Amino acid sequence: MNRKTPVKRVRAKQRRLSAVDRRSEFVTKATELFAEEGFGGGTRALAHKLGVTQPLLYRYFPSKDDLIKEVYRKVYLEPLEIGWEKVLSDRSRPLRVRLQEFYEIYTDAIFNRRWLRIYLYSGLKGLDINRWYVGMVKDKILTRILRECRHDAGLATQGRPSAEELELAWVFHGGIFYYGVRKYIYEAPVLEDKAQMISDALDIFLAGFERMAESATDRRRAPIKVAG
Amino acid sequence: MNRKTPVKRVRAKQRRLSAVDRRSEFVTKATELFAEEGFGGGTRALAHKLGVTQPLLYRYFPSKDDLIKEVYRKVYLEPLEIGWEKVLSDRSRPLRVRLQEFYEIYTDAIFNRRWLRIYLYSGLKGLDINRWYVGMVKDKILTRILRECRHDAGLATQGRPSAEELELAWVFHGGIFYYGVRKYIYEAPVLEDKAQMISDALDIFLAGFERMAESATDRRRAPIKVAG
DNA sequence: AACTCAGTTTATCGATCGATCACCAGAGAT
DNA sequence: ATCTCTGGTGATCGATCGATAAACTGAGTT
Structure with missing residues (x-):
């Protein structure tokens, strides 16, 4: 071993891809990597994938940050491609059915390990896109x-919702969202039937909204609050 | 400037602390740092704080990982010091009042930027403590x-709750939890009156539970589910 | 067969990371 | 006044990070 052996360096069969394919492959695999490791995941680990x-990464992205921005765009915009508004606003179908279907579609789109992580x-980075x-x-x-x-x-549908209404909706929405977090982030056991969970959550939300609507028609402001 | 000037290196007034004080100061400031930067936050940035x-860090902790574990212990165990169970189980007071008070205390303990982050x-690291x-x-x-x-x-209180009951409670709990995330992680505008939010969430949860309890007494299994 | 050019690799740089070691400084005991 | 013990510093190591520059490769064009 005293001689520098010219081993000819059997280079791993260099798989050439078109520029667009390689670029999108970078984004896809980067999404996987960053989902697992966070955005601190290394560019070498990415290339290895x-x-x-x-x-080679830097032939397609000026910097790692630009790649990350692309990952954001893909992740945040992808589930939006499905037309949501129509499902919610199609008044030819019962509201209950619309809401059930909407949340089944919505959660199908975002309840997976990659998207949630x-x-x-x-969100923890506090970016504008969030x-x-x-x-x-x-x-x-x-x-x-x-x-x-x-x-x-049968109430007026004018203008913006009140802050209290909106908060009610947020708590409802957040409750459903947290189901996904429990299942895919904490990997905790959850009720397997997702549709059933949505149905139950809808039951109590709609009942709560009716209650609120009733008391709002009686008095101008509902003093439900119990002193803590 | 051709001579190496012996500037005498006015060393920053070396502030000596007792071992226990310094150690706990490390944990406290590390909690702040890691809350902001994530656990990738550097040991130099910590020392600077x-x-x-x-x-000096390594005179108190064998490795950064051990420091992180200490941070976990402090963050997770601190809010547990307040006796919760009593508030929930004191049947001399109305259930509604107990739940309201419990969630006000609980959220007072965990709804802050440090704890939530x-x-x-x-949670994203998938650790056992989570x-x-x-x-x-x-x-x-x-x-x-x-x-x-x-x-x-007036129902039987034997044994474990059913999976569906538990899911209902989780969605409720998650909805409240998500209020904190929205406020302190996303820094989004929320209904300012936290107690009001809890009260409203409780209203719909309790109404939903009653509904569920009623249908559970009628039929063995409530086929509320609407096909998606 | 020689040329071209886009996709890819090799080699390497400077910064930063966690961690280690030898040394320093100063309050209390003798 | 000296010794000792302990909290703290300075210098530095090896690994890893993002990023750059130059060389290589091979399918398509001429």
Whole structure:
């Protein structure tokens, strides 16, 4: 072993891809990696997942941060492609059925390990896109649900929902969301029948909304609150 | 400037602390740091927060991981010091009042940026302590609440709650928890009156539980579910 | 057969990370 | 005044990080 053996370096069969394919493969695998390791996941580990070397990343993205932004875009925008608004607003079907179907579709889209973990990691970073998403949920989902509920209860559907109504909807929505967190982040045992969980949650939400609507018609402000 | 000036290196006034004080100061500041930066936060940044040098950390902790474990212990065990069970189980007071008070105390303890962020970060790491905490919530809080609810509704309080009951309680609990996440993690606007939010959430949960209890006495299994 | 050019690799840089070691400093005991 | 014990510092190591520069490779064009 005193001679520098010219081993010819059997290079792993270099798999060439088109630029667009390679780029999207980077984003896909980066989503997987960052979902597991957080955004601190290394560029070398990412390259390894693709079976390429690390500097190749920088032919497609100026920096790791740009790659991360692409991951955000993909993760946040992907589930939005399904048309939600229609399901909620189609008044030819009963409200209860619409809500059930909407939340089954919505949770089918976001209840998976990848989406939830990326969402939580990005939330902890306090990025604008996360605030944008929360605002979107409020405007496109909760406000719409409340409007339909008011319509269904024979109330005026004008203007914005009250802060208390909105909070009610948030607690309901958050309760369902937390089911996904428990199952896919904490990996805790949950009620297997997701549709049943949604149905039960809807039962109590709708009952609660009716109760609130009734007391709101009686008095101007419902003094339900019990002193702590 | 051609001579090596012996500037005498005015060393920052070395603030000596007792071993126990310094150690606990490390844990406290580490909690702050890790809450903001995640557990990837650097040991040098931590030392800087104490106004000491980085190697000093290793006189008190064998490794960064041991420090992290200490942070876990402190964060997870601190809010447990308040006696919860008593508030929930004191049947001399109305159930509604007990639940309201319990959740006000509980959320006072955990609804702050530090606790919630450490909790989420540790949850994403999938550590045992996180599973332990979730199990604790289930056994010490939700199961107890359900037992009191059953007692209040004149039902049998034997044995474990059904999976569906438990899920109902989880959705309720998760809805309240998500209020804290929205406020302190997403920093989104929330209904300012936390007690009001708890009161409203309790209203719909209790109404929902009664409904469920009624249908459970009628039929053996409530076929409420609407096909999706 | 020689040329071209886009996809990929090798080698390496500077910064930062957790961790180790030898040494320093100062309050209390003798 | 000296010794001792302990909290604290300075210097530095090896590993790993994101990023850059230059060289290589091979299918398509001429």
